[in-house]
Amino acid sequence: xxxxxxxxxxxxxxxxxxxxxxxxxxxxARAAGSGRRVLLLEAGGxxxxxxxxxxxxxxxxxxxxxxxxxxTRDELRALGVRVPGGEPDLxxxxxxxxxxxxxxxxxxxxxxxxxxxxxxxxxxxxRLLGLSRGRxxxxxxxxxxxxxxxxxxxxxxxxxxxxxxxxxxxxxxEMIDAEALAAHFAGVRRGxxxxxxxxxxxxxxxxxxxxxLGVRPRTGSRVTxxxxxxxxxxxxxxxxxxxxxTVVLAGLPQRAANRxxxxxxxxAPPGRSLHTACLDVAxxxxxxxxxxxxxxxxxxxxxxxxxxxxxxxxxxxxVLHLARYDDGAGLGATEVRKRLDELLDLxxxxxxxxxxxxxxxxxxxxxxxxxxARSGGLAGRPGPRVPGHxxxxxxxxxxxxxxxxxxxxxxSAARAAExxxxxx
Numbered sequence: 001x002x003x004x005x006x007x008x009x010x011x012x013x014x015x016x017x018x019x020x021x022x023x024x025x026x027x028x029a030r031a032a033g034s035g036r037r038v039l040l041l042e043a044g045g046x047x048x049x050x051x052x053x054x055x056x057x058x059x060x061x062x063x064x065x066x067x068x069x070x071x072t073r074d075e076l077r078a079l080g081v082r083v084p085g086g087e088p089d090l091x092x093x094x095x096x097x098x099x100x101x102x103x104x105x106x107x108x109x110x111x112x113x114x115x116x117x118x119x120x121x122x123x124x125x126x127r128l129l130g131l132s133r134g135r136x137x138x139x140x141x142x143x144x145x146x147x148x149x150x151x152x153x154x155x156x157x158x159x160x161x162x163x164x165x166x167x168x169x170x171x172x173x174e175m176i177d178a179e180a181l182a183a184h185f186a187g188v189r190r191g192x193x194x195x196x197x198x199x200x201x202x203x204x205x206x207x208x209x210x211x212x213l214g215v216r217p218r219t220g221s222r223v224t225x226x227x228x229x230x231x232x233x234x235x236x237x238x239x240x241x242x243x244x245x246t247v248v249l250a251g252l253p254q255r256a257a258n259r260x261x262x263x264x265x266x267x268a269p270p271g272r273s274l275h276t277a278c279l280d281v282a283x284x285x286x287x288x289x290x291x292x293x294x295x296x297x298x299x300x301x302x303x304x305x306x307x308x309x310x311x312x313x314x315x316x317x318x319v320l321h322l323a324r325y326d327d328g329a330g331l332g333a334t335e336v337r338k339r340l341d342e343l344l345d346l347x348x349x350x351x352x353x354x355x356x357x358x359x360x361x362x363x364x365x366x367x368x369x370x371x372x373a374r375s376g377g378l379a380g381r382p383g384p385r386v387p388g389h390x391x392x393x394x395x396x397x398x399x400x401x402x403x404x405x406x407x408x409x410x411x412s413a414a415r416a417a418e419x420x421x422x423x424x
Contacts, residue, residue: 121159
């Protein structure tokens with residue numbers, strides 16, 4: 001269908017109703033004011049994207065470990081969304097090395113006492129983690145080189161990255177830019193929260209806020225093309241068109257956004273996508289209440305009983321998230337599942353006897369484009385405006401000079417909404 005009078009009209013269209021799209025729609029509707037027509041289009045059957053939560057007999061399971069950092073909480077609070085929940089107790093964490101569990105060192109006190117490191121190694125690691133912050137001169141250096149420059153031994157570097165890894169989901173330090181990792185971890189140090197009810201609580205609150213501002217969400221609405229211009233046009237899968245003053249592609253991977261725009265790939269290819277193998281487990285009771293937070297030192301493994309920090313299970317029950325982070329080893333799903341089962345056997349012996357539900361996701365996307373040293377890290381990511389496509393903007397975890405994971409999503413959503421609102 002060509003452009004013409006038969007096209008539907010709107011003031012703004014947001015494509016994608018995951019966390020990025022919901023934040024974009026709320027901010028855009030709030031900036032536009034009453035009387036504006038803002039459409040929120042989602043190809044799937046429900047909003048939420050990677051922030052979805054499923055329920056099984058009263059147990060709430062997210063798509064793997066999903067922590068809420070202070071930056072995202074602050075952005076949500078600014079939109080009138082407060083997230084109930086709790087913070088994990090890092091002082092009781094355990095470190096897994098060579099198949100054995102040791103008292104952890106994710107908190108300052110245990111770090112200065114751990115037998116896994118010599119005294120000078122403990123001090124060096126504590127200083128690096130405690131003083132970690134974004135430093136522009138680190139951009140273009142990968143995290144492996146950063147750790148090698150700052151820490152005296154390979155053992156210290158391995159121990160430090162075991163803590164850094166759980167905040168960024170990256171399996172090896174060579175895979176991420178040092179400045180991006182250091183800046184993100186500095187934010188993580190301000191506090192981590194698990195949400196009561198899972199991230200569905202956040203999705204529902206944002207959706208309600210959007211609708212209260214007049215946003216019109218539509219699920220099952222797949223977009224096949226977007227054209228920029230004085231009145232950008234969105235083409236739907238059934239051939240219908242929507243004309244708007246502004247369009248935001250929110251939360252789509254860069255390649256998917258480029259396909260909708262019929263946009264050539266940039267000269268510098270997007271950063272590699274990051275995937276995580278996740279095992280989510282619901283138990284009627286917790287066999288061992290003392291082994292609830294474990295991070296791998298010599299292998300990128302993770303276990304957390306998230307229901308100890310947030311309301312996710314019926315009384316007496318437990319929800320656990322286990323993960324193996326992407327380190328490029330190329331392990332098959334069967335081998336990864338075996339290693340996660342072994343970790344669960346070690347930490348919660350007898351768990352199969354109290355199993356209510358389990359779900360294994362061997363390859364979920366946790367970051368659509370890792371900021372790499374070769375592309376300049378965070379500073380190398382594109383901004384919200386799309387060259388050659390007036391009126392079209394992008395937001396997502398690959399957009400803008402700040403943040404990783406959900407932090408990047410909400411921060412880029414704010415920038416894209418502000419830019420898009422200027423056309424209304």
